[in-house]
Amino acid sequence: MIFTGIPIFLGLLISFTNYNGFKWKFVGIKNYVKMFGNSQFQQAFINNLFYSLTSVPLTILLSLLLALALNRGMKGSSFFKTVAFFPNLTSMVAVGCVALMLFQPVNGPINQVLRLLGVAEDNLPKWFMSSKTALLTVVIVVVWKQAGYYMIMFIGGLKAIPAHLYEAAKMDGANSWQMFWNVTWPMLSPTTFMVTILTIIASFQVFDIINVTTEGGPGRATSILVFRIYQSAFQDWKMGYASAMAYFLFLIILIITLIQWRGQKKWVNVD
């Protein structure tokens, strides 16, 4: 109550003021009205939606593929599980610093490899240094980092699937794909549901990788909601306005989560 309830309530109060860290005055819903008419906020919201729509499916796909591959009990699978999980142990700040060097468009190793593979200089991607590719580059880095964590969840889900279902499917002549689609995927639905909720929430909380690599740029190409909140609160000193944006973000996440919870009755198999 003390460390969550009171700050949440105070944050809501602050969102109706022009609090700048020192003084405050009640301004009603002015911050919320300003927010929806502000081009920087609009851009941050659109960017965040794009980021969520790309990073969530990619994370689920990669972590599921890793889990399926490493759940076969083959030799060395424990080692590879550890390797896949390692990025998750690293600080995102450290990952961001390394990513800046790897994806450096002129001399970075990735573009040097692409040059060796015959990609023309004009066609080399500019990664963080282009408004067209910067957000996708952030997605690549984040998906790589967090896939290992969700892989562990999927492995747990896979191990919970009763073996007799696969045996029965085999006896019915099902091939690998049919077994996956008719047994694995439905039985994994509770895990998939949980991973989806967690990755969506995480996608609206992304900040550190943006702050380290692009600082919202080039232009406003990677400006996302939490970064915009940070800029308003700690660079512009508009804490009332930043609180309003934070509450909007909270509502977005809440609505998405509620939709998912209601939807789980339809598509989550709890048998």
Added chain:
Amino acid sequence: MYKKTVSVLMTAAMAGTMLAGLGTTTALADGEKREVNFYYSTDMESTAGDEIAAFNASQDEIEVIGHTIPESDYDDKIKVMTAGGSEVADVIWTRSPAQTNQYMENDALVNLAPYAEESGIDLTQIKDTSLKGITDEDGGFYGLPDKSTCWMLFYNKDLFDAKGLEYPINITWDEYMDLAASLTSEEDGTKMWGTLIPNWEMNLGAIPQGTYLDSEDLTYTKKYAEILHRLYVDDQSAPGLGEMQSGSFDVYAYFETGNYYTMINGDWTFRLVHPDFNFGAAPLPIFEGGEEGASTGQASFLAIPSTAANPDDAYKFIEFYCTSDEGTSIIASKGDVPAYTTDAATKTYNESVTADGVEYRFSAKIYDEEQPYAAYGSITSAFKEELNLYLLDEQDLDTTFENFEELRAEIQEE
């Protein structure tokens, strides 16, 4: 009930220990001396450490205790500390007039004018320069400047001598661009760059013309944007944004590689470039018809938070640091230029900085880098967002300035 009480107490204890450490303490007061707690950024450690030691050695009743905060976190932590009404700091360092004004506008700093009047210090030499931006309409001022900066043109003497070229002293921006383009080449697989110009100050060339980002007429800002575009993109005579933003681009280390004929940077270059590196300094290039020797820079300040427990002693330390012969000499000995010039400091500076052209630093007419009000920072951020797209060749100049002026109007409406 017992378990719940224990868990609440443990949580409170954890929170208490988390909040306790805001910086690192270098010493604890002992005996009966009155303490003055001075918070500063880690990049000032050398200067501040010597200042504290010198001041403490001269005092029987006051002891200054230094607290460092990592440079990357400094601004945010000091803001949170002062906004939260913390009483731990008696003296803080503020980075610029704009930042100091943010605190002033919120009554977070002590007016030092009465203290200065009582001590009798003559601040005439800085009244219309570094003190101007933090002086209110009643003549109150809310900090004393410790050092000031100045942007200059630096050149690699060995490279110029090898080519038999004259050093680039008192040149225009057009001459500078042409020179950089003519010197850029590739030799045995190594690129030789005409210049190195960081993108930290994106209105650098326009400010000495009196054009700020909130000016109605942005002609010189546009001209300077075109200069950067020509250097980064058209002629590629300077490393572009892509190269500079790899996270490991140390401009001084790159200049010292000997592959750059010139570099535009601040006078802190005298301190940061290796003393054995053979380089010289010249005035910042100007626009045709501009004021010779005009440049831009800013002062930083020592200030007293309004919640300080010991403002009287805090002022004594600030005055020692920023205006005394000993205090200003310590600043100068580190290769920085004290904002308040004393003969002792000038002598020390000239002894510690022996590069050619250091005299241009003192003859420069310096215009403040920023306008001294809080919203100017937001305007600067908005400009940087749009200008970066132009310098990455993703949009043209007119679109850049149209978008910027729209954003600026939004910010100014608030």
